[in-house]
Amino acid sequence: SQTIHQWxxxxxxxxxxxxxxxCTVEGTSNPNLYWYRQAAGRGLxxxxxxVGIGQISSEVPQNLSASRPQDRQFILSSxxxxxxxSGFYLCARRxxxxxxxxFGEGSWLxxx
Amino acid sequence: TQLLEQSPQFLSIQEGENxxxxxxxxxxxxxxxxYRQEPGEGPVLLVTVVTGGxxxxxxxxxxxxxDARKDSSLHITAAQPGDTGxxxxxxxxxxxxQKVTFGIGTxxxxxx
Numbered sequence: 001s002q003t004i005h006q007w008x009x010x011x012x013x014x015x016x017x018x019x020x021x022x023c024t025v026e027g028t029s030n031p032n033l034y035w036y037r038q039a040a041g042r043g044l045x046x047x048x049x050x051v052g053i054g055q056i057s058s059e060v061p062q063n064l065s066a067s068r069p070q071d072r073q074f075i076l077s078s079x080x081x082x083x084x085x086s087g088f089y090l091c092a093r094r095x096x097x098x099x100x101x102x103f104g105e106g107s108w109l110x111x112x
Numbered sequence: 113t114q115l116l117e118q119s120p121q122f123l124s125i126q127e128g129e130n131x132x133x134x135x136x137x138x139x140x141x142x143x144x145x146x147y148r149q150e151p152g153e154g155p156v157l158l159v160t161v162v163t164g165g166x167x168x169x170x171x172x173x174x175x176x177x178x179d180a181r182k183d184s185s186l187h188i189t190a191a192q193p194g195d196t197g198x199x200x201x202x203x204x205x206x207x208x209x210q211k212v213t214f215g216i217g218t219x220x221x222x223x224x
Binding site: 034036042043044046057059088090094103104106 | 145152153154155156157160200202211212213214215216217
């Protein structure tokens with residue numbers, strides 16, 4: 001099984017509120033994990049990736065953070081959301097370099 | 113600036129027509145993947161190309177990887193309404209340290 005679970009599926013949050021998106025994966029150990037954001041006209045933007053527990057590489061955002069407390073758990077957080085954080089957030093996993101990336105169902109975030 | 117440039121960004125064609133979409137970069141990639149995404153869902157892998165000059169066929173879809181491994185194309189023969197969707201190319205540059213990046217995508221609409 002290559003299942004990836006994301007929740008919540010849909011979220012509407014006011015500006016300045018905190019955020020926690022969770023992702024858990026099944027079927028493999030020590031996967032590479034990714035958070036992407038997809039906004040209109042911007043394509044899939046890599047936010048964070050992790051090659052192991054506690055190992056997080058940040059690509060872009062200043063007010064977002066990620067954590068990997070367990071091998072198969074990846075969390076995206078923010079202390080204070082901005083309007084520009086709205087978008088479709090996708091968690092993804094990959095077994096190793098060169099292998100296929102599998103995506104979760106996605107989480108729609110609207111910041112109002 | 114996108115590491116992977118996709119063109120065209122939008123394409124609307126009649127059923128039965130042929131089309132080609134392109135994915136270009138100035139970087140060399142160890143492999144490139146093509147994904148198709150439906151609205152509100154995560155991208156789904158169509159194919160991975162690995163060897164420079166490689167051509168892969170998936171029914172009416174033909175994928176080509178450039179000799180220098182910097183570009184790829186997707187050709188669809190006799191497009192069907194079911195081909196409608198967002199087509200994304202993705203890849204990990206050589207020495208990319210697990211960073212998989214995506215193009216902005218080509219939004220294809222096939223009109224019956």
